[in-house]
Amino acid sequence: MSNDAHLEEVKVDGGIAYDGGFLKIHKDHVRLPNGAVTSREYIRHPGAVVVLPVLDDGRILLERQFRYPNSQVFIEFPAGKIDEGEDPFDSAKRELEEETGYTATDWQFVATIHNAIAYSDEHLDLYLARGLTKGEAKLDEGEFLECFTATLDELLEWVRTGRITDVKTIIGTFWLDKLHRGDWKLG
Amino acid sequence: MSNDAHLEEVKVDGGIAYDGGFLKIHKDHVRLPNGAVTSREYIRHPGAVVVLPVLDDGRILLERQFRYPNSQVFIEFPAGKIDEGEDPFDSAKRELEEETGYTATDWQFVATIHNAIAYSDEHLDLYLARGLTKGEAKLDEGEFLECFTATLDELLEWVRTGRITDVKTIIGTFWLDKLHRGDWKLG
Numbered sequence: 001m002s003n004d005a006h007l008e009e010v011k012v013d014g015g016i017a018y019d020g021g022f023l024k025i026h027k028d029h030v031r032l033p034n035g036a037v038t039s040r041e042y043i044r045h046p047g048a049v050v051v052l053p054v055l056d057d058g059r060i061l062l063e064r065q066f067r068y069p070n071s072q073v074f075i076e077f078p079a080g081k082i083d084e085g086e087d088p089f090d091s092a093k094r095e096l097e098e099e100t101g102y103t104a105t106d107w108q109f110v111a112t113i114h115n116a117i118a119y120s121d122e123h124l125d126l127y128l129a130r131g132l133t134k135g136e137a138k139l140d141e142g143e144f145l146e147c148f149t150a151t152l153d154e155l156l157e158w159v160r161t162g163r164i165t166d167v168k169t170i171i172g173t174f175w176l177d178k179l180h181r182g183d184w185k186l187g
Numbered sequence: 188m189s190n191d192a193h194l195e196e197v198k199v200d201g202g203i204a205y206d207g208g209f210l211k212i213h214k215d216h217v218r219l220p221n222g223a224v225t226s227r228e229y230i231r232h233p234g235a236v237v238v239l240p241v242l243d244d245g246r247i248l249l250e251r252q253f254r255y256p257n258s259q260v261f262i263e264f265p266a267g268k269i270d271e272g273e274d275p276f277d278s279a280k281r282e283l284e285e286e287t288g289y290t291a292t293d294w295q296f297v298a299t300i301h302n303a304i305a306y307s308d309e310h311l312d313l314y315l316a317r318g319l320t321k322g323e324a325k326l327d328e329g330e331f332l333e334c335f336t337a338t339l340d341e342l343l344e345w346v347r348t349g350r351i352t353d354v355k356t357i358i359g360t361f362w363l364d365k366l367h368r369g370d371w372k373l374g
Contacts, residue, residue, distance in 0.1 A: 007253040018205035042256035069229035069308040174361040
């Protein structure tokens with residue numbers, strides 16, 4: 001993308017500025033397009049997966065989970081970090097089963113999204129999961145959440161009215177809407 | 188939300204673990220629903236605004252901006268942090284004019300979204316801006332971006348095919364689609 005040289009920033013030096021176990025902050029010196037040098041702080045994140053689980057009757061499987069930074073319970077699709085060296089598709093299967101107990105026979109990749117481009121390299125891969133069978137959840141220690149189901153119309157209404165504000169869940173809902181309408185198709 | 192006590196985490200103690208100037212990391216000890224104590228690390232963020240600028244001819248105003256964490260140019264709606272004590276609506280007007288030079292006569296609140304609920308309290312307020320008039324951009328020092336326009340159909344196609352991956356821009360595009368179809372209305 002050399003035609004973007006008027007926008008690009010180039011690393012001069014840098015490294016880890018904070019490692020708290022959960023969050024790792026990098027701080028680099030970078031050269032701006034005008035030649036000036038400034039610093040850029042950002043989180044290195046392994047990436048995450050998001051599962052859009054649609055039951056045979058069309059209802060959608062969701063979670064309610066307390067998220068400490070906003071001190072609030074959020075409605076979310078099942079999701080989680082990609083383990084080191086793990087294939088994202090395997091992460092999606094693992095997270096769905098761990099968090100909800102469900103397994104799925106029919107998986108399709110939907111999209112990759114970037115959720116905090118100003119200060120994190122995190123990406124999330126969204127997968128559609130169908131052919132669902134219920135089993136036992138195996139939550140991580142210290143993980144507390146509850147599962148429930150809703151219709152697509154309910155989800156859309158909750159996005160419209162602000163009851164759903166989590167970006168991965170909003171985007172998953174809009175994608176399910178596009179697929180359900182037949183406007184968009186996968187693969 | 189006492190009916191969510193089985194999900195809630197309560198702060199025991201904590202505070203700032205890292206202050207790099209741009210990013211502030213808090214680390215708290217919290218009591219889990221089962222009584223165990225663990226730590227939670229997260230970013231405190233002042234919040235941000237996102238502007239969906241629709242020109243009189245229906246074309247949509249966008250930016251291309253290099254984002255260092257992913258070392259990539261992203262297609263984005265105009266956006267920026269809320270200054271301390273600033274009304275978010277004023278932030279939206281300020282960011283649109285600073286980044287694009289445009290001013291707007293017709294503003295409407297669209298939605299609030301949360302983009303990184305596992306490790307940041309950041310929220311973004313989306314505003315629709317119409318009645319646009321072109322002026323001179325006044326970029327912050329060290330800020331480099333270029334503006335362009337696209338049709339709603341182009342934006343939707345770029346969301347579908349993965350050319351647009353930034354969450355605020357995906358969600359803004361889906362909202363513009365819902366408004367344009369007449370499925371949803373504002374205020």
